[in-house]
Amino acid sequence: MNFTKRNLLFLVFTLFSVTNSFSQSFIQAYADVVNQCSQTNITTNLTQYEALGVKRRGTVALQNTLDWLKNKYLSYGYTTSQLQEYSYTYSGSAAACKNLVVTKVGTTYQNTFLIVCGHYDSISGTGTNDNGSGVVSILEVARLLQNIPTEYSIKFINFSGEEDGLKGSQDFVANVVNATSPKMNIRLVFNLDEVGGVAGLVNNTITCERDLSLPTANNALSSAFTNQLIACVGLYSPLNTFLAQAYASDYMSFQSNSDIITGFFEKNETTHKHTPTDLLINMDPIYNYNVAKATIGATMHFAVASTASLTTEEAVKDFNVSFFPNPAKDTLNINLGSIIATNYTFSLIDINGKTVLTLPIENAKLIESIPISGLAKGLYLGVLQAGSQRITKKVVIE
Secondary structure, eight states: OOHHHHHHHHHHHHHHHHTTOOOOOHHHHHHHHHHTOHHHHHHHHHHHHHTTTTTTTOHHHHHHHHHHHHHHHTTOOOHHHHHEEEEEEETTTEEEEEEEEEOOOOOEEEEEEEEEEEEOSSSSSOOOTTHHHHHEEEEEHHHHHHHOBBBEEEEEEEEOGGGTTSSSHHHHHHITTTTTOOOOOEEEEEEEEOOOOOOOOOOOOEEEEEEOOOTTTTTTHHHHHHHHHHHHHHHHHOOOEEEEOOOTTOOOHHHHHTTTEEEEEEEEEOOTTSSSSSSSSGHHHHHHHHHHHHHHHHHHHHHHOOOOTTTHHHHHHHTTTTSSSSSSSSEEEOTTTTTTOOOOOOOEEEETTTTEEEEOOSSSEEEEEEEOOOOOEEEEEEEEEEEEEEEEEEEEEE
């Protein structure tokens, strides 16, 4: 790739910003959340995942695992509007596979996403380590961050088709990331694959992976973010770190699309992957728990989670509803947050108390876009009414 002088200066500036603006120190508020990570949840979820069987394309077990995942997210307080299924097929198989995406909208950079991902399919066995271990870690992050505001939006993604050659992540990149207009803005892809450790060994080190592959445009940024990941491991878990190259997992579909990636992989590598003996008995669930703690701390860092003691209570009170961008110009986006509603009404009221816009929303999606180009500039009160639930926020139109 050829760079102009402006491109090069932008890359240097971005790298400097990533390295310095988010310089790290221990944050007690993050540690307080990390310490709520549950060993019982990790072990219970691994046991349940294992019991679902061999999760190959076209199998009942794969669908049952998808349903199990959806029920987990819903039990944590996410709503059906936050859950999206993306179905795809690929050459050599008539079976439809599905990716599950759970979106948590940020407070400041709503259209910039941290992707935390891992695959839920398996081959030749239940895949309890490869990759039930990544799945249960992501679930624990999603559980604990459900009501914690983050500046950046987060997409928790459970991919299928990884064991057949990264098919699920390839489809997502081609038909969601690149099909979004403009292209989806991804801050970072944080992938977890095979992080369960090996029974009987001392599992005290996690491998942190950075991009060293072609195309090289984002390699420096990947290294910078991976250095931050290493720091988070030290701040929020008892694990040591080992730096290595990213390869052969779902983040590579994003890497080849010139997105920035990092990831976790176990240092003691199991000999049971892709076999019927990839079972909990051959893993170290305490190690998996410590990896989950590191993942929680890193996700909070990368998404810039709130540290205000009252913010979580406030977020619960207003159901994480947000109106953005704010100030707005031509379009105002309505984030339904965690309100469970099929229909709602959105209104704008000017400073004189006059309702200048009333719009009923039916079959509501998580994000609805409202045209506002015909309204006068100024300060308004945005009102979302869903049954007895009424959320009001200031909106500026410029």
